[in-house]
Amino acid sequence: MREALRITEIFHSLQGETSRIGLPTVFVRLTGCPMRCTYCDSAYAFTGGKTMTLDEIMAQIESYGCKTVCVTGGEPLAQKPVHLLFKRLCDAGYSVSTETGGGQPIDCVDPRVSRILDIKTPKSGEMGNMLWANVDAVTEHDEIKFVLVDRSDYEWARDYVREHRLNEKAPVIFSPVWESLKPVDLADWVIADKLPVRVQVQLHKLLWGEKPGV
Template sequence: MREELRITEIFHSLQGETSRMGLPTVFVRLTGCPMRCGYCDSAYAFTGGKTQSIDAIMQQIRSFSCNTVCVTGGEPLAQKPVHLLFKRLCDEGFDVSVETGGGQPIDCVDPRVSRILDIKTPGSGEMHNMHWPNVDAVTAGDEIKFVLVDRSDYEWARDKVIAEKLNERAPVIFSPVWETLKPVDLAEWVIADKLPVRVQVQLHKILWGEKPGV
């Protein structure tokens, strides 16, 4: 396996999502994604980027003196050498998570990595590209995320959480699409339904707006 990856950006910021929200984190954003979700906020990572050796990537990560690393995209699991990066990071003692859109198998990811699995809703337009066995591969050290476009998406996700008892497998996050669903509406629906999930907004957008490098 070649030891290089196509990288859009590597930067140091605060984690804006997941249970690590607010934690200083080094982000490694890989280039390319086979999905085209209608609400995607990182379409700039679909193309371009720069091919870098894993040695060079590791050197950049170390330069930030931060132990928490998030590998994201694009779709990071679409580049197979990413598994070499996972191993290198974990072997050096980094606390590693990967944010995946769910279209690639997650069962081959290093078990020391926390897998943030995005389950595609009808509103995403990409349900047909979801690798559904991923749901059964989730463990307690992972997290499940639903990005919700509207009330219909919420009801679909709510019913799936309840029917499959997803909250018993891993923490479940409901996140509203920035432009189409008011966070207060989502919060009220979750409270009314007594749903065992975490409502989450994207902290980095509140702090810095929607732009690369945050």
């Protein structure tokens, strides 16, 4: 594997999702994604970007003086040299997470990395490209996320969580699609169903709106 990656952006912001919500984080957004989810909020990362060596990436991350890093996309696991980046970051003492759409195998990711697995719902349009074996690879060090478009998506995710007892594998997050599903509706449904999941609204969009670099 070449020690270089195609990068859309590297920036310092607050983590808007997962159990690390609100934590200052350096984001490394890789270019390219084989999926086309109906609600994608990072389509600008499908193409373009620039090729950076791992040394260049590490130097830019270090310049922010922040020890928490999130490797995202696009689909970060679609670029195989990302595994070299994971190793270098973990060896350097960074706390690392990666956000994956679920279509690439996660069992080869450095075990020191927290894997945020997005399970595709019917309204995502990408259930057919989901690698379902990834669900079995999840550990308590990871997190499982469902992005929900509407009530039917919620009901499907609710039933999937119950059937597979996902909350016993790892923390489970239900997130409403921005400006599509009202967060208060999702909250009411979860409470009514006594579902052991975390309802989460994207903090970065509440603070800065839907745009790159946040």
